[in-house]
Amino acid sequence: MNLKLLKEILRVLFVYDPEARLDLFTHFPRLKSFFANRRNFAILRTFGDIIFTCLILMGLFGPQDPSSNIMLFISWGVWWTSIVLSWFFVGRMWCGVCPFPGVGRILQALGLYRKKLPLQTFAKWCAYGATGLLALILWVEAVTHMKNSPFLTALLLLSILLGATIFAALYKGQAWCRHFCPMGKIIGSAATMSILEFRPLLDKCRGCKTFACKRGKDGIPGCPVYLGAYAVKNNLICLVCGHCVPLCDRDSPRLFLRHPLKELILNKGRYLTCAYIIPFLMASQISRFIQERTYWYQSFKEFFGGLEIISYSLVLAACFVLFLGIIRLGAHLFTFYEDELFGKFSPMVPVLVPMAFTGELVYRLDYFLKEVGNFFPILSRQFHIQTFASWGFVVPEWLIVFLLKFVLVVGGIGATYVSWVFYSKEFEGLVPKKNFFAILLLIWSITLLYLWLV
Incomplete structure (x- = not known):
């Protein structure tokens, strides 16, 4: 090259x-x-x-x-x-x-x-x-x-x-x-x-x-x-x-x-698939983090007799409503979400996409990093291969946390960049400056929520 x-x-x-x-x-x-x-x-x-x-x-x-x-x-x-x-x-x-x-x-x-x-x-x-x-x-x-x-x-x-x-x-x-x-x-x-x-x-x-x-x-x-x-x-x-x-x-x-952000910016949340997938995916991530990482969730579950099916469903539903509200609020702040030629679109959806998928990466990467050191010992127990029994290791917790938070920050930066392109180029002159700062506040509030849960 x-x-x-x-x-x-x-x-x-x-x-x-x-x-x-x-x-x-x-x-x-x-x-x-x-x-x-x-x-x-x-x-x-x-x-x-x-x-x-x-x-x-x-x-x-x-x-x-x-x-x-x-x-x-x-x-x-x-x-x-x-x-x-x-x-x-x-x-x-x-x-x-x-x-x-x-x-x-x-x-x-x-x-x-x-x-x-x-x-x-x-x-x-x-x-x-x-x-x-x-x-x-x-x-x-x-x-x-x-x-x-x-x-x-x-x-x-x-x-x-x-x-x-x-x-x-x-x-x-x-x-x-x-x-x-x-x-x-x-x-x-x-x-x-x-x-x-x-x-x-x-x-x-x-x-x-x-x-x-x-x-x-x-x-x-x-x-x-x-x-x-x-x-x-x-x-x-x-x-x-x-x-x-x-x-x-x-x-x-x-x-x-x-x-990497070209298609998000050009489509502006026009497609139905993203409009439904993104809020639910982010809601499920927050719900899974709450379920696995917070103390109060266990008390909440005990209130419903220890039934995971009820307690988790309620948390998931609340988070889904929250993100639907954020998407609607974002559309209101952008002030521009319908065009005679382009049709209706949801500009907050492409803003959230980088956060949604870095959030999913973080959730899956967390499991991978915590379990990767157990692979060979488990292989040894399952197939009775004693050679692998001592090959286990532990990825340091500080390294896991650093990597996960780094990925989340990258997602927040990606969301910020998409919103800035909308504000300064795609919707130039249509979005008041105070609205743009409100959108940034939304983005980084969500990012901080992820960072706190991780």
């Missing part, structure tokens, strides 16, 4: 310019070759399917003592934390190698499915359904303390696998991934912060009559989520799976490097 290219990369990443982006396929041809060779993704999916199967088997039939089953750490520590980290760098690329559609792909390869497209009504209602499923998963995780139960964790994985398999039998492609996967919706929302975007060169798409990227050709299936490269406008739906790269004879699909 030459110095000029390095400077261009740094400029794209750190200097906000909505027009600036770097074509990675042009500068790194091997990267394009990786996407064009479908065998590469098949290998990654196969590896993921094997690990996924092992995790489920260990959860169902392995030791149920958390200190004797490594599937918990791999599932909640390694897997979940890696997925959250991937949001910031590769967007929805995880969905391109996800193991959940694995059984469905086998059924479709054998022709054991209805060759129908999903109903049009799915597109209208899927955001509500997927958000509801995500809410259910996070709620069940908290009230059952699922991170301590191999069996319940395996049941969660199986339930999502079942949903993906049923939809694969009913509709061609990956209808579950496009419309109802709760993981897909949260990853899609987070991918709006990714430094990568998969987009077409529309000049090359003009005049295309085959639409092979969407329909497929020569027996090769097209876009698994019925999108096609020419229709990709944001990171919410595209799986970054590369299906369209070898199909397009016009060399249109491209992988671009961009400023």
Whole structure:
């Protein structure tokens, strides 16, 4: 990599310019070759399917003592934390190698499915359904303390696998991934912060009559989520799976490097998915921190007879109402949330997105850092390999706290930057200065709440 290219990369990443982006396929041809060779993704999916199967088997039939089953750490520590980290760098690329559609792909390869497209009504209602499923998963995780139960964790994985398999039998492609996967919706929302975007060169798409990227050709299936490269406008739906790269004879699909906050700023909270996912995700994070880290919560739970299902649900509901109120208040402070051409939007949602996803990273990273030192001793107990019994270690508590608080501050800085771009550029002259400072006060009050709970 030459110095000029390095400077261009740094400029794209750190200097906000909505027009600036770097074509990675042009500068790194091997990267394009990786996407064009479908065998590469098949290998990654196969590896993921094997690990996924092992995790489920260990959860169902392995030791149920958390200190004797490594599937918990791999599932909640390694897997979940890696997925959250991937949001910031590769967007929805995880969905391109996800193991959940694995059984469905086998059924479709054998022709054991209805060759129908999903109903049009799915597109209208899927955001509500997927958000509801995500809410259910996070709620069940908290009230059952699922991170301590191999069996319940395996049941969660199986339930999502079942949903993906049923939809694969009913509709061609990956209808579950496009419309109802709760993981897909949260990853899609987070991918709006990714430094990568998969987009077409529309000049090359003009005049295309085959639409092979969407329909497929020569027996090769097209876009698994019925999108096609020419229709990709944001990171919410595209799986970054590369299906369209070898199909397009016009060399249109491209992988671009961009400023990580570009899409948030340009979309301004226009999409329904983020509007529901973000407040609930932040509410669940605050609720989980309260549940696990505060003394008063235990007294609160005892007031309801020790019933976690009631006490946690009430805290979660209160936090959800709080963040819905913050989003509405933020829209009022920005004074500008509807445009004749752009339609209605919610400017406080993109402001909160960096905080929402750094908050989720902090929650998952906390578990990873506290449990990583126990991996080899647990492996030793589970498989009776005495060599690993003494390989345990402890990550210092001060280091964990420092890392978590650093990530939270970065999230607050990201939120501040988005609000500043709105105030000074996107809504220039429309937002009173006192309103802007009130928005900053909201941002850093939320950040301080996170920091206090951590």
